[in-house]
Amino acid sequence: AGARRAVEGLRAEIRRRERLIAAAGARDAGDAQVGLARLVIVIDEFGALLQEAPDLHAVFTDVAARGRALGMHLVLGTQRASGILRDALLANSPLRIALRVAEDRESAQLVGTDRAARIPGGARHRGVGYVRRAGDDAAQLARFALTRADDIRGAALRHDGSTRAHGPLLPP
Helix, strand or coil, rough: HHHHHHHHHHHHHHHHHHHHHHHHCCCCCCCCCCCCCCCCECCCHHHHHHHHHHHHHHHHHHHHHHHHHEEEEEECCCCCCCCCCCCHHHHHCCCEEECCCCHHHHHHHHHCCCCHHHHCCHHHHHHEEEEEECCCCCCCCCCCCCHHHHHHHHHHHHHHCCCCCCCCCCCC
């Protein structure tokens, strides 16, 4: 029920942003006249969500396709990409990251190479993965930063007192 409420909120946010951009006579949310904050939508266990509610794939595909112009960005995390991520969603995902995956085809689907399936396990390779951007010829090896609770608290303190942007969630 909570996931459905969140998705309905996203649909409403898409419509709200479209109205604001049109009213400002702008092309996209990046226009200063619009005054919209960027919205980053993070979904962990995306695969599990879609197994429970497969019809939600269309909503996320829509956000991926039109989201950049609307100032909406998706970060989708899943343990298994195969059979979950459809071509329309992948085609509108200009930045893809694959940490160590179990199967060659999952790595190839995400970053165009089987190399993410070859990353060794263990602490030494924690945070290692492959990145592929829309214009890249090939995926690049990368090490991602690990954060601690102090890092998160520090970021929260730096932005304490900031004006909170409109959020997409509908009231309960």
